[in-house]
Amino acid sequence: MNWEQLLSLRRQGDNNKRLRNEQDETRLGFDVDYDRIIFSSAFRSLQDKTQVIPLSKTDFVHTRLTHSLEVSVVGRSLGRLAGKKIIEKHPYLQEVHGYKFNDIGAIVAAAALAHDIGNPPFGHSGEKAIGEYFKTGNGVRFKQQLSDVEYQDIIDFEGNANGFRLLTQNRAGVTGGLRLSNATLGAFMKYPKESLPKKPSDHICDKKFGFFQSEKLIFNDVAEDLGLPFRGSTNTISYGRHPLTFLVEAADDICYTIIDFEDGINLGLISEDYALEYLIKLVKDTINTKKYNSLEFMEDRLSYLRALAINTLIQDAVAIFIANEDSILNGTFDCSLMDKSKYKAQIEDIINLSIQNIYQAQEVVEKEIAGYTIISDILEVYIAALIGKKERNVSNYHKLILRTLPGPYRQTEGSIYEILLNTCSYVASLSDSAAVHIHTKIKGKQL
Template sequence: MMNWEQLLRAGRSDLKKRTASSPEQYRSEFERDYDRIIFSAPFRNLQDKTQVFPLPELDFVHTRLTHSLEVSSVGRSLGKSAGKYLLQKYPELESKGITSSDIGAIVAAAALTHDIGNPPFGHSGEDAISDFFKFHPCGQMWKPHLHEEEWADMISFEGNAQGFRMLLEKDNGLQLSFATLAAFTKYPRPAKIEKKDKNRRSQKKYGFFADQIGQYHNLAKLLGIPASGKDTWYRHPLAFLVEAADDICYSIIDLEDGCTLGLVQLEEVVTLLAEIIGDRFNEEKLNSLNSKSQKLAILRAMAIGRLIEESVDCFKKYEEQMLSGEFDSALTDMIDSAHVLEKISRLSINKIYRSQPVLEKEAAGFQVLEGLLEVFSKALYHKYYDSDRFSGQDRSILRLLPEEFRTDKEALMPYLLLRNLVDFISGMTDKYALSLYRKVKGISLPGA
């Protein structure tokens, strides 16, 4: 049985040395997490990564950065509200210096990073990286050099696991607190496990790569998170709030973007969101607003507010079962408005996610990422495993890679070599990936 005092343990570490940092008087550990993320390079890169629609000239369509900020804002509200309940139920937490704002800060920081490991071109980028190793000859030739669990990582790229890796990367300067890192990890398992339990939401995807199982094991031990099986753990309860914040935002805000772009009719949006808002919906007041953007803004705000209330109520209801590991579902699947969110999901799939601009972006993403992986992975393979075929072209290509490929002896191991290559490519912005692809394929020249 988990307990909140241990789950909210302050301190931060690299999970190897276990050296906690000293607290500051004017910022809590968890507020420092938020600030470190905001100023980090991986977070800034999200401003040029696709959320759903190709990055447009118009400002109203969301990028990964604006989406992450909105998810974090919703997460803070969820965390603070849930925190007030927890402090009332467990008064000993207050004696340990824990406040509802601390709990809000943990959820806000974890939510801020929830997409930090996503590659260029949205979720199609994840599929493109996986498919390269599954199907492309230049990806397949690495298979004999990897262990089974390492190969499982390569053929099923997962942005959540990439995010966990990035948050622990020393060069990023993040070194987040224990609680924030655990709240971030919605899927506490590696890619390859003995048996996946389809009834457990936390096992739907995976949350860390094969070489980081030991680090998550240390994190779980520090926070008192029990294992649910071999190399699988229960979720940190605050991870349910991080997930709910993301579910709420992409459901409502993708719908808003789709309406703004003319893919969904305003009348459809009003009908759906009015069902969530319930008695608070005032059609007369809505009709008094002049512009579509004003109407969408008020509908969005009221719908998100209602979904936050319902999600917190659901958290309160199942909180003890979260501590025991018995509860393992998405909060937004359990709330009163779940049936409306399901309607929104079906509409979004048909009219937004399968729209022409989105499909064109996905098709381009497959070509760009496959092309980059082909060029770089082939050059690396020739250099280290087939030197007779290492060409001048390969040599020139490898000079475009980051410095660690030339200086880090550990990276010469095949799995870590590929891990660093995927770090490089998945960390690119959409525009940089497209630009580099054109150059290495000879489609355009530098300065042209």
């Protein structure tokens, strides 16, 4: 891979290459990407989607929206720091093509902003709930009507693939979705492969999948424009990662490690003394003890340690990225940046404590259980209505149900796969509260 190609400003539908030297310096194409994501309805729905605690009623618990904004801020710092080193090492990028280190920060910030845009309500259990409906629930009846890879798409419904769909999906009059630059889409594509074969290797690229069959052609087009290395076969599609994806992933890893932990402390799920001890271990080389001891309130002590911890991990991640640039560019770097961190032991201690005290807390588990039922019931009702419409056997009840669907999700002219996937995408687009509200309505519990 080469940086000039990887920093492509081309957008879906472009006939000609977009040159960095011809960009308006007051609003670069990568800045346009960020703006388009911010103003999208899919991004707005993240304000009421679970990050850690589903349907939390407190003000200081993060949602997918606040998490995404924070990941974007960290990603921008990672991109700028790494970008400065990249430009120094490859001066032709600036001297010949006009790229600047802030461009790389803008790409990573935009991709990081969108990294959770395809995630369903109720956190990662929402993804599993959609898949389980088709794997063990009533949706299993469609298995014989789908190809193996189409069926795998929905039984392993993946927020990353749904995010790529939202960012690129063609609709009547709207070609190319948000029409982001290929550089930003490439940095967004965390797992550049289709759903089968499932986890064919231990390489980080193969951990999950990154696109549905419906976006296969678009995905291929982006990957080829960027010059991503092909890792598939004559029958399967798989590519190496865009190098900047490692920085997007690191931004997410840093934020959920430190900030989910902070949420647990604020909620009282982790004792302050115990938690601060874990954070101090992470920042022992940079902490100003005098300043720390002068902070009277827990919130200020926690804020100080959080800022130090994030900065410590940012510097470490950039150092790892630059040290491994060659293997990242040739596609042989096979793990996340934080897996190589010199702070890996401290990170694992924090994550393990978060798993035990936060992610497996009774409140979280109970709401995730409710989420399974809610998602399954909504899928059942809408799929039955849409299939009934396609087969011209729609009841009056189903006609009423269809009227509650937004226009793009009422279409039944496509295949069974397209109808099922479209319905899954609709359910994934719902906020936690919207899913609860719709479920209450269809169950007749609220008039």
